[in-house]
Amino acid sequence: MIDCYVNIYNDNDEFRIPLTDSGSYEVRENDKLVFHLIISEHDLLTLGEPVMVIGDIPTKFLKNENSPHGECHFVTCEPSYSHSSRYFFNFFGESEVTIYFEKSEGKTLTFRFNILARKENAKLAEEMLGFISDNVDDAVAICFSRSKNGGGFNSDEEHKFSKYDAVIYAVNYLSRTLPSFINDKKTHWKQKVILSQNGQPTGPDSVYWALTNLDKLSPSTAENYNIYFNNRGYHFDEQPKEVLIDDTNVYENIVINSFLYNADKFLYALTKHYSEFASKEVGYSDTEYVRFDHTMTKYAKIALKMRIKEIEENHALVKKLMFFYKKIINSKINPNIIPKITAFVAKKGHYREAFRLINIANLSSAPAFDDTNFLFGLKNLSIVYEITSLIMLHKSISEIFGVSLSLQSYREHSETNGFGGVAVNRPTGAVNNHFMFSGDTFQVELLYEPKIFPMASSTRPGDLIDTTNSYATSLYGKHHFCPDFVIKIHSKKWKKSLTLILDSKYKDARNVRDYDIPKLVPRYLFNIHSLSNDNSVTPIDLLIVLFPHDKAGTLVKTVSSKHFITGSHPVLPQALGTIYTPLNNGLDDKLKSLVQYYNLKMM
Template sequence: MSEWYLDVFYEESKERYDLALDQESRISIRETSNIRFSVSVKDTEFHKFGKPYVVISDIPVEFKFSHYNGGYRVFESIDSLESHSSRYFYNFFGESEISLFFEHTSNTHSSHTVNILARRANAKLANEMLNHITSKLDDAISICFSRSKLSVGFDDSQKFNFSRLDIIQNAITYLSKSLPTFMREHKYNWKPEMEMTERGQPTGPDSVHWVLNNLDKLTPASVDEANLVYNNRGYRLDALPKESIVKEWDVFENQVLHTFLYNMMLFLIDIKEQYNVETLSHGDGIVDLEYVRFDHTMRNFAQMALTHKVNQIDSLMMDIEQLKRVFKSKLPASLIPGIQPRVTSYVARHPHYRNTFELIEKCYKAPSPSFEGTSLLLGLKNLSIVYEMSTLILLHESIKKCFDVELTEQAYREHAEYHPFGGVQKERPQGEVNNYFRFKSSLFLVELFYEPKIYPFSHNSSIGDLVDTSNSRRNEYGLHHFCPDFVLKIQSQQWAKPATVILDCKYKDESKIKQYDIDALTRKYLLNIHQVNSSGRLGVSPVSLLLLLFPHARSLKAVRTVAPKHCLDGEYPLLPQSSAILVKPTEVELLDTHLSAFIKVMNEEAKIVPTDM
């Protein structure tokens, strides 16, 4: 039906791969190679399947019709080989999947996995950033994948705020902390118990019944030796039953606790075996002096993520085993398969049982963990994305430090031209990361938006929305919009009005930023983003600062657009302004300095009292 080829151009060399055939070995492509895809479709099949397109990881590559070739329509990727845009794997590394689709079908027609050879400088920086992400793995997973950080309450309005592992951890932690209360106040029934002793007293119904059933064991005895008198005659038994009333802990409420601990132990053993990772002994392959393979490094980082989780599971299993021993010794009860927590009258009256039962119910109903931290690492195939993720973690740390705030809410928000700025909160799709974060203190309220979409002013615009005021028009993909990497909206009790800071990551060095980006992005973000005011119109722009963040520095750590004395770290700082600063895991001082200086300038401005003219 079709043929498709991959043409790889590097310096003076050219290689062609027939992707319609199974490759004997995996194709390796240098990240700086220029790429051309060509797809030939039978003319008779074209109207059925439509125009082809290729997706690299999750990035689509458009095609244009080139020519006819013997009953075939030949389509080629739209970007010229002479242009930088045809370097489709630029700043990629590790393994990447290329898939062929047709516009009239939803299924993948064909796909191949290729090795992307990273430049050594990129591999070194990627290793540094991935080390940072992995060292902050708990923070990364929490920031990217957790839902809002609400308190672990026990009412129906608080749905499942954590993954199943986190809920199990919360339940076990609560049980451990409440153990003294359980030992002091626990459910039991009174039950009669009969024991055989030489000096027993068969006065209860069960003991009398036993004696009557064992009359054949009676032997006549003198008054001194008799331990049983019947019809004024003395008899003797080697042992007589004695009845007493004892506690019975094998009741429904305790059976629920024992069965829960048993089930959770089995569950943890199962997922530990399921996600067990073998140690990788081989390293990255050196292709030549300039390019290296990076897929093994990615697997090592994935292994570190899983190993971290397995260690967490081991610790949790030890806590459960300790609880099982205590409950078995002090509150023994039976294991009842399939038993579910139910609020009995006793549970309703005792908060430690009630709270535990509600946590147990959440554990049973929560979905199984998917170890999305591994997905996070394995999804970082583009160095720009790695830099964004690393910066997101650094930015969280800087916001907490500079504004002295705590993270109080995080969520996933869906953006669309008919939604207000910041989007509408939705259930986070699998594989997506959180894109809204709210920090708060008694003085500051800071909202961090990750990749928000800023649309032109329209009837959908609401008060407080940021809007795109550039002279751009709708295209075939929808309404034109801006999408900076990060937007900070800041409110302070000391400021007369909120302020907005825009941060954009550029995986470049300072010379490229100065040559290609800073002027264009200053016009784009500092001059062409405004805010809908209380009267529903546009007024003064709220954007006070634009910071471009870059990870490579050849000679300078900052690129300025104003005189040095007017920079935020200068003698006479001013706003608004735009700057580009070096930010990476080992270089965070400039980010902290600029945010702290921004706060200082805003505070000084708030002290100025306007005078009547």
């Protein structure tokens, strides 16, 4: 037996919401929440102690020692009067709360919360979403361009692709292999009746044609008759005869033509739906709190229009392929046909691969027509600020260091892969997370949410390593750090590279100074190091916390002004916080001062 509920406190009101697995609930960002879990002693022995994760932050449960007999009652550690129980403060959009159990990795309880924001947060969200919308081409190029590592599905990735991705991948394959289907197509011999002046109806089909077209007979002289019946001669202007032809109306070709037919209908429906939504007018509610999807809708239209253009281009390609394949392997259409590997398909590589991709497309789930998903999958303010920071960092790096983007990819991180991960095909909806910028003097590497593990056999010089004495857990695996951004700056003029860690916090200067700097300095400045060529380790050079709210100031220092990065005698390592928004960029001048300082120190 497992029961869960949350007590919600706002102003002078208090109410309780029972929680069910996979349920969805709505709260305000400044609500104070106290979660309760009731579990039987038997289930507790089987499953183990519960752990709650709000977003991606673990939260402790406290056990009530006065629980009734046979039951165990747990409550989250932050009481209702504590500001720390505002788990979603400065949060906007969708978040998940998940309860794990120590002894059972498969057993989880998940609750989805939609957080309503104060209007000041909604206003800042509008600024960032407006920036992303104004730079939608850059955003798509940065976040979702295909990596240069080749394409393809492997067995582990097939289920991750949406129906649209899978359909277009199969369509592109059929486009590339069109010459193969021209030169090597499936046919079988088939008798066909044709009309000719030299024909002779001797076969069953041609005799049947003659018997059913007697109205075309005319009496004839003995010299011109070509049909003799009942001692009289008759004449057909053209007579039937049977010939053998290559017939392409076979199962293998029906599968391909039916797929193109279905793709045509699917893309038409997508275009129609997206176009209808993009034309909607969006207004605002006058309530004190604002829904994130309401704010998102206002800016999703720009991304939608770009998506429509992409779909229309692919739809035109499908129309073109339908015309060509109808000429090459003309067949009937069966929209419900299922691709199966026949002996012919197994022998022919182009048919075999086409069938595999068509099968993936058929099994893939259709996209959910949820308008808040269209703007890059942004579901809350934290992600909006991270993506805004990522786009702004691209611009800042390019301008300050005189470099341009030379390589981007999606990297998969694990302890065995080493720092930086290994390049793989980007899963649908995931953002590219590794970028290399190159120029005449500088080379800059930007990593988005890299995982930094302890030193291992795969660690190479230049890698970042986790030097804490923390240990692995069954719940979270090998201990590692995952900052929002790592920037490694290399210069031909420097003897040593610069390593920066940046974390985006949707907060103001006061909260960054009082909470985030004290927490992140020991975590990143003290416990992340870089491995040198001589196997020594060196600390990172600079920790920068980025924040968007300016109501409590725009800068957080941890050293005196003289030793600050823009001062007369800067020191490294150091930590700082700076405002970083499209309308208030406080980062660029710090990076410029850092480059000037390193130019003097390392030349």
